[in-house]
Amino acid sequence: MRDQDVITRLVELHDHIHAPATPAGEDALRGERLVRRRRTVSVAAAAAVAVLTVGVVQASLSDDHSELQPAPAPLSPAPTDPGDPLRIDGDPFATEFNKIVAQVPDWSIADIQEMFTNEPCAGDWSSAARGGSGGNFDVRTSGEPGQVWHDVIGFPSAAQASGAVDRLVTNLASCKEVAWQTQPIAQTGAVLASSVHGLMWIQQNGKELSTLTAVTNDGPPPLAIQIKIADLMRSDLRQRRD
Amino acid sequence: MDREPAFSAYVSARRAQLYRTACLLCGDPHRAEDVVQDALARLYRNWSRVTRADNPEAYIRRMLVNSHYSDRRRPWRREFASTSVNLPPLEPGLAPEDADVIWTAIRALPPGQRKVIVLRHIWDRSVEETAADLGISPETVKTQTRDALAALRRALQSDFGTPSLQGEER
Numbered sequence: 001m002r003d004q005d006v007i008t009r010l011v012e013l014h015d016h017i018h019a020p021a022t023p024a025g026e027d028a029l030r031g032e033r034l035v036r037r038r039r040t041v042s043v044a045a046a047a048a049v050a051v052l053t054v055g056v057v058q059a060s061l062s063d064d065h066s067e068l069q070p071a072p073a074p075l076s077p078a079p080t081d082p083g084d085p086l087r088i089d090g091d092p093f094a095t096e097f098n099k100i101v102a103q104v105p106d107w108s109i110a111d112i113q114e115m116f117t118n119e120p121c122a123g124d125w126s127s128a129a130r131g132g133s134g135g136n137f138d139v140r141t142s143g144e145p146g147q148v149w150h151d152v153i154g155f156p157s158a159a160q161a162s163g164a165v166d167r168l169v170t171n172l173a174s175c176k177e178v179a180w181q182t183q184p185i186a187q188t189g190a191v192l193a194s195s196v197h198g199l200m201w202i203q204q205n206g207k208e209l210s211t212l213t214a215v216t217n218d219g220p221p222p223l224a225i226q227i228k229i230a231d232l233m234r235s236d237l238r239q240r241r242d
Numbered sequence: 243m244d245r246e247p248a249f250s251a252y253v254s255a256r257r258a259q260l261y262r263t264a265c266l267l268c269g270d271p272h273r274a275e276d277v278v279q280d281a282l283a284r285l286y287r288n289w290s291r292v293t294r295a296d297n298p299e300a301y302i303r304r305m306l307v308n309s310h311y312s313d314r315r316r317p318w319r320r321e322f323a324s325t326s327v328n329l330p331p332l333e334p335g336l337a338p339e340d341a342d343v344i345w346t347a348i349r350a351l352p353p354g355q356r357k358v359i360v361l362r363h364i365w366d367r368s369v370e371e372t373a374a375d376l377g378i379s380p381e382t383v384k385t386q387t388r389d390a391l392a393a394l395r396r397a398l399q400s401d402f403g404t405p406s407l408q409g410e411e412r
Contacts, residue, residue: 031286
């Protein structure tokens with residue numbers, strides 16, 4: 001059997017799959033709902049900024065010439081009620097991640113579809129993997145709405161997972177087009193790789209390895225935020241094992 | 243909603259093709275429908291930007307592939323070859339037994355190889371275009387294509403192969 005025969009069979013199956021008849025209007029409606037949801041998030045974020053600004057201005061105008069009072073509504077901790085605009089239904093990891101990055105008002109993450117680095121600088125560092133799951137989720141930072149990539153990959157043994165981390169770090173360090181720096185994040189067991197194009201958190205827990213990739217031109221966030229993200233990834237890995 | 247007529251025309255022309263391809267990417271017709279719905283909703287949201295782009299097809303393809311990733315993260319699931327096979331409904335003209343063999347073979351591929359095979363041989367993308375779409379190197383595309391075709395050949399050999407034609411085409 002030749003490769004061309006295999007491809008012919010594959011195309012044959014593809015072309016015979018019966019696609020359900022779905023009116024285009026339904027897809028437009030779903031898209032319109034997505035647009036409205038995005039607007040709601042934008043309006044909520046703008047309203048939060050407005051409230052914060054008014055609070056600061058009022059504080060500065062009150063009490064004669066007394067010293068400036070702190071803003072009444074700090075960004076941290078982020079709200080957790082069901083109407084929370086940072087909440088992403090059905091994805092607690094994404095929701096928590098959004099709450100963490102909301103604490104850094106001047107740091108922005110771009111849309112990862114514009115520059116997606118799945119296997120940076122070639123080299124298959126995850127060839128020993130037994131399974132995995134990953135995907136993009138929406139992120140709201142100070143700039144335009146963005147996305148990050150988060151995945152978890154399972155290995156047959158912790159040693160193989162550890163070896164995969166080493167290979168990934170080596171691959172990043174070998175990049176010729178973009179210079180990546182990698183450094184451990186204090187007390188978290190994670191590694192943060194950074195370049196002018198973006199960041200990658202790498203976290204291992206036993207047989208499982210998690211990566212989180214963000215496209216940003218702002219460099220790494222403050223250390224406290226780096227740690228929170230690494231802890232979130234570690235906690236996520238532990239929950240998956242339970 | 244200025245975008246709606248153009249968007250609807252696009253969906254009418256392309257939705258079936260996107261669904262079929264998503265079936266092969268996901269290995270599950272129900273997930274494929276979710277993936278297509280998600281991709282089209284995102285497409286609608288970005289419609290003006292997409293239609294301004296130099297290569298809207300590439301953008302749409304990336305959205306579908308990325309939607310596939312997104313679907314895979316909800317909920318957590320390992321991508322081991324599953325024992326249950328949900329063969330999608332078929333159009334007339336292909337024997338269900340044959341379809342079942344091919345379906346099982348494509349589902350048994352690792353996700354990375356499945357993506358590469360779909361991009362290369364269903365969407366007819368070149369090695370370089372596939373590499374750009376997936377954010378991997380051309381060498382990785384070649385390796386994964388070779389490995390995927392070898393695995394498919396092994397899986398299909400007993401049902402479709404002719405012993406005298408065994409061997410890879412180079």
